[in-house]
Amino acid sequence: MVRIFATLAVLVVSNPTASEASLAPVRLTVVAETTVTRSFIAETLAEAGAIWREAGIRIEWQRAAAASDLPDDLIVTLERVGSSPADGVAPLGWIRFADADSPEPHIHLSLANVEQLMDRTAGLHDKPDVMRDVLLSRALGRALAHELGHYLLRSRAHAERGLMRATRPSSDFFAPERNRFALLPDDRRWLAEHLRCAND
Numbered sequence: 001m002v003r004i005f006a007t008l009a010v011l012v013v014s015n016p017t018a019s020e021a022s023l024a025p026v027r028l029t030v031v032a033e034t035t036v037t038r039s040f041i042a043e044t045l046a047e048a049g050a051i052w053r054e055a056g057i058r059i060e061w062q063r064a065a066a067a068s069d070l071p072d073d074l075i076v077t078l079e080r081v082g083s084s085p086a087d088g089v090a091p092l093g094w095i096r097f098a099d100a101d102s103p104e105p106h107i108h109l110s111l112a113n114v115e116q117l118m119d120r121t122a123g124l125h126d127k128p129d130v131m132r133d134v135l136l137s138r139a140l141g142r143a144l145a146h147e148l149g150h151y152l153l154r155s156r157a158h159a160e161r162g163l164m165r166a167t168r169p170s171s172d173f174f175a176p177e178r179n180r181f182a183l184l185p186d187d188r189r190w191l192a193e194h195l196r197c198a199n200d
Contacts, residue, residue, distance in 0.1 A: 024195070025058040026148065029070060032078040036111070038063065040137050041078070044109075047141025047178070048148065051163065055183045055191060057152070074105045074151065076144065082112025090116065092143035092173070101154045107147040114139050114173075121170045139173035142181050152195070153187055163187075 030041050041063060049059040064070055082090070090113045096104045114136055119125045124135065149164050150156055158166035162184040172180050183191070 025060045026052070026074065026152070028059060028061040028074050028076050030061055030063045030076050030078065031070070032063070033080065036078055040133055043134070043137035044078075044141045044144060047138050048144040049141075051142065051145040051178060051181050051183075052148065055188050057191075059148075074107070076107045076109065078109050078111055078140070080111055082110050082116060092117070092139065093147040095147045095150050097150075097156050100156070103151045103154060103156075105151070107144065107151065109140050109143055109147075111136075111140070114143070117170055118174070121174065124174060135174050142173050142178065145181060149183065149187070152191060159184055159187075 028045070030045070032041060041061075045059060045061050052059060061076075064075075091110060092114050093107060093109045095107050098104055117139065118127075118132065118135060127135065146163055153164075158164050161180075163181045164184070164187065165180075168180070
């Protein structure tokens with residue numbers, strides 16, 4: 001089987017309207033080490049949910065207590081693995097494709113890479129622990145929203161701006177405002193049409 005990767009990378013450098021569509025919720029099962037708190041996962045999912053709510057999508061989630069609890073639908077794994085690429089570009093999240101328009105129902109998020117990104121971003125590396133968790137969950141939530149875009153749009157394509165932009169300044173991930181992560185109008189229309197048809 002050919003495996004195609006769609007990844008969200010970050011480049012380290014020092015108001016959308018609501019959708020008319022009311023669509024079925026996206027249900028996620030989250031897999032994470034026991035050291036990752038439920039509140040951290042909740043903040044991560046809340047950030048992703050806020051981005052997708054503008055497109056008429058609601059996210060519902062549960063945490064898997066054991067491998068036997070994993071469902072057949074979408075799984076999100078928060079991983080400790082990471083890398084330190086020499087070019088300064090590291091994936092915060094990724095999803096595999098079985099073929100051009102068939103995403104596998106498994107999104108990966110890298111806790112290690114988002115921590116490294118924060119430590120390399122000017123003004124953020126010495127934040128107190130409470131603020132670090134806020135910023136880390138915010139960045140991971142935005143990375144998750146991007147990977148959900150690949151999954152829901154059934155495409156590994158990227159855009160020059162908006163949610164599906166591939167490479168962006170690190171400040172976008174940590175900034176209080178999330179307007180740079182809006183889903184573009186063409187993608188919103190495609191999503192509304194296809195998901196509405198799937199729900200009929």
